[in-house]
Amino acid sequence: MxxxxxxxxxxxxxxxxxxxxxxxxxxxxxxxxxxxxxxxxxxxxxxxxxxxxxxxxxxxxxxxxxCEPQMAEEPEPEPEAPESFVVYFDFDRSNIRPDAAETLVDVLETAEMEDVDGYALTGHTDTVGTAEYNMALSLRRAESVRDWLVDRGVPSDEISVAGRGFSEPAVPTGPDVREQLNRRVEIVFQ
Incomplete structure (x- = not known):
C-alpha cells in the first residue's frame, strides 16, 4: 500500500x-x-x-x-519581564519632582504586593553636554531615587545603581537636544 x-x-x-x-x-x-x-x-x-x-x-x-479540530499544544508561557517604572527629571537636575514621587509611591506599593527582592536603578540623560558630565548626572539621578527609597524603608543593599549618560536614549535625537523622555531613571524589580 x-x-x-x-x-x-x-x-x-x-x-x-x-x-x-x-x-x-x-x-x-x-x-x-x-x-x-x-x-x-x-x-x-x-x-x-x-x-x-x-x-x-x-x-x-x-x-x-x-479533519476534526485538533487541540494545539499550549505554548510555553513567555517568562514575564520584570516590572519596571520610569521617573523623569528636569533639565540638568537630579532632584525628585512631585510626579516622580507619585510614581515612586506606586513602586513601593507594587513591590510590597509582589514581594520584590531588589531594585535595579538606571539613570539616563538627554544629549546636551559632554559624555563625562552626563554620565555623572545619570548616576546622581539614580542615587537620588535610591536615597528616596531608602528614606522610606527599602534596605540599601537591595538596590543597585547605574548610570548610562546619554548612551541609551528612550527617544533617539541628535547631539545637544533637550528631550524630557531621555532624562529618566528606570526602576526594574529583581
Whole structure:
C-alpha cells in the first residue's frame, strides 16, 4: 500500500496507477491530505473506484472528510519581564519632582504586593553636554531615587545603581537636544 500526502499528487498517481490494474487488479493507495484539512482520506484505487469525468479524465471516487479540530499544544508561557517604572527629571537636575514621587509611591506599593527582592536603578540623560558630565548626572539621578527609597524603608543593599549618560536614549535625537523622555531613571524589580 502506498501513502500519498497530497491529493493533487494522489489523483495524478491514481490515474497513472490505473494502467497497472490490468496486470494487478488489487493495486490500491491510501491518500492522506492533512495539510489541506482532510483526514483519513482513503481511496482504494480499484478499477471500480476510477470513473471518467465529462472531460474524459480519470477521477477517483474517495471517502474524504474534514479533519476534526485538533487541540494545539499550549505554548510555553513567555517568562514575564520584570516590572519596571520610569521617573523623569528636569533639565540638568537630579532632584525628585512631585510626579516622580507619585510614581515612586506606586513602586513601593507594587513591590510590597509582589514581594520584590531588589531594585535595579538606571539613570539616563538627554544629549546636551559632554559624555563625562552626563554620565555623572545619570548616576546622581539614580542615587537620588535610591536615597528616596531608602528614606522610606527599602534596605540599601537591595538596590543597585547605574548610570548610562546619554548612551541609551528612550527617544533617539541628535547631539545637544533637550528631550524630557531621555532624562529618566528606570526602576526594574529583581
Amino acid at each position: 502506498t501513502l500519498l500526502r497530497n491529493t493533487c499528487f494522489a489523483t495524478a498517481a491514481a490515474v497513472a496507477l490505473t494502467v497497472g490494474f490490468a496486470a494487478n487488479p488489487a493495486l490500491s493507495a491510501q491518500v492522506d491530505d492533512r495539510e489541506h484539512g482532510w483526514c483519513n482520506v482513503v481511496t482504494n484505487i480499484q478499477p471500480e473506484n476510477v470513473i471518467r469525468s465529462s472531460s474524459g479524465k480519470a477521477v477517483i471516487q474517495d471517502s474524504s472528510y474534514p
